[in-house]
Amino acid sequence: MAKERGPYACGLDAAVDVVGGKWKPMILWALHAGRTLRFGELKRHIPAVSEKVLIQQLRELESDGIVHREVYREVPPKVEYSLTDLGQSLNAALRPLGLWGDQHMRQIVASKEGKPSNAA
Amino acid sequence: MAKERGPYACGLDAAVDVVGGKWKPMILWALHAGRTLRFGELKRHIPAVSEKVLIQQLRELESDGIVHREVYREVPPKVEYSLTDLGQSLNAALRPLGLWGDQHMRQIVASKEGKPSNAA
DNA sequence: CGGTATCCAGTGCGATACTG
DNA sequence: CAGTATCGCACTGGATACCG
Numbered sequence: 318m319a320k321e322r323g324p325y326a327c328g329l330d331a332a333v334d335v336v337g338g339k340w341k342p343m344i345l346w347a348l349h350a351g352r353t354l355r356f357g358e359l360k361r362h363i364p365a366v367s368e369k370v371l372i373q374q375l376r377e378l379e380s381d382g383i384v385h386r387e388v389y390r391e392v393p394p395k396v397e398y399s400l401t402d403l404g405q406s407l408n409a410a411l412r413p414l415g416l417w418g419d420q421h422m423r424q425i426v427a428s429k430e431g432k433p434s435n436a437a
Numbered sequence: 438m439a440k441e442r443g444p445y446a447c448g449l450d451a452a453v454d455v456v457g458g459k460w461k462p463m464i465l466w467a468l469h470a471g472r473t474l475r476f477g478e479l480k481r482h483i484p485a486v487s488e489k490v491l492i493q494q495l496r497e498l499e500s501d502g503i504v505h506r507e508v509y510r511e512v513p514p515k516v517e518y519s520l521t522d523l524g525q526s527l528n529a530a531l532r533p534l535g536l537w538g539d540q541h542m543r544q545i546v547a548s549k550e551g552k553p554s555n556a557a
Numbered sequence: 558c559g560g561t562a563t564c565c566a567g568t569g570c571g572a573t574a575c576t577g
Numbered sequence: 578c579a580g581t582a583t584c585g586c587a588c589t590g591g592a593t594a595c596c597g
Contacts, residue, residue, distance in 0.1 A: 328538025329462040329531060331545055335538075337457055339570070342449040356579055367571055372580065382548045393578045394577080403541065410537035411449060417530035418448025418455075421523060425451055428502045459590065476559055487591055492560065513558045514597085 335381050336411065338374045340366045345400070345408055346415075348384065353399040383407055455501050456531065458494045460486045465520070465528055466535075468504065473519040503527055 325331040336342060340363055347362040348354060354362070360371060375398060378384040383404040389395040400408065445451040456462060460483055467482040468474060474482070480491060495518060498504040503524040509515040520528065 325538070325542055326463050327466055327535060328540070328542060329466060329535040330538065331542035332534045332538035333453070333457060333462055335545060337453060342453055343446055346447055346449065360579095367573090368580070369572090369582090370570055373570090380548060381545055388579095392577095394580080396579060403544075406541075407537060410533040413530040413533050414452045415447060415449040417527060418445070418450065418452035420448070421526075422445055422448055422451035424523070425455060425501055428500060480559095487593090488560070489562090489592090490590055493590085508559095512597095514560080516559065 332407075332410070335378075335383065336407070338377065340370065340374050341378060342411075342415075344371075344374060344378065345383070345404070345411065348398060348400045348404070349408055351400065351405070353387075353397050356396050356398070359398060378404070452527075452530070455498075455503065456527070458497065460490065460494050461498060462531075462535075464491075464494060464498065465503070465524070465531065468518060468520050468524070469528055471520065471525070473507075473517050476516050476518070479518060498524070 325334070336345070343363050344359070347359060356371075359375075360366070360368070363371065366374075375384060375386070379386050382401055385399050385401050385404075387397045387399070389397070445454070456465070463483050464479070467479060476491075479495075480486070480488070483491065486494075495504060495506070499506050502521055505519050505521050505524075507517045507519070509517070
């Protein structure tokens with residue numbers, strides 16, 4: 318993801334491209350509402366991700382203007398991540414989708430198992 | 438995508454998992470607002486996708502309860518795809534994200550090229 | 558018309574080890 | 578602490594050919 322950059326057929330494609338990385342939703346969630354987190358804190362919020370991939374997705378989000386990366390040239394090193402204004406607007410646009418997921422993920426998962434769970 | 442089904446960390450993950458296929462946003466868009474399309478029509482709406490992948494993504498959406506597949510046992514064969522109620526609700530939840538993409542994709546694309554385009 | 562069957566390439570992601 | 582370097586695999590998506 319986030320390397321297509323082709324002319325998108327619709328805004329939805331662009332948005333999904335930006336937010337489509339495996340851990341990006343969780344990163345955005347961890348950073349929601351003006352929160353600022355250091356790299357290590359972010360890692361602790363998302364324990365399952367490897368450092369390489371976490372960095373990678375953060376860099377993609379940064380290069381998309383979604384997250385801001387602030388480096389403090391100290392020792393020991395300190396780097397803080399936060400959402401840009403664009404990132405906050407993205408988060409806002411994402412909220413309905415997140416709510417949809419919260420409301421329906423049970424039946425989504427269930428329908429996979431062959432249990433219709435009287436969906437829709 | 439759409440085979441993880443692990444316990445999602447948040448609704449956003451679930452939603453992205455459902456809509457994260459390369460062509461799924463376009464499929465949902467093509468089917469928006471109660472439209473019913475035959476397989477061939479769908480293909481014409483999205484010319485770049487191969488038949489295999491189109492079928493595949495349609496099946497995943499179907500198995501997620503997003504699209505309805507109606508088979509008419511005639512000759513020549515006829516199959517119609519439409520959104521379920523769940524699919525329509527998903528589309529509604531997706532609209533803000535689509536608008537966000539429409540509004541910002543220029544600066545997204547631009548920021549990749551190294552042109553800040555006074556973003557955010 | 559509406560698929561399925563194969564084969565294949567790209568890459569996203571993960572694990573591990575090492576560094577300023 | 579906050580990365581970078583390397584390796585490897587699984588999976589997604591693409592091309593083509595064939596079928597009911």
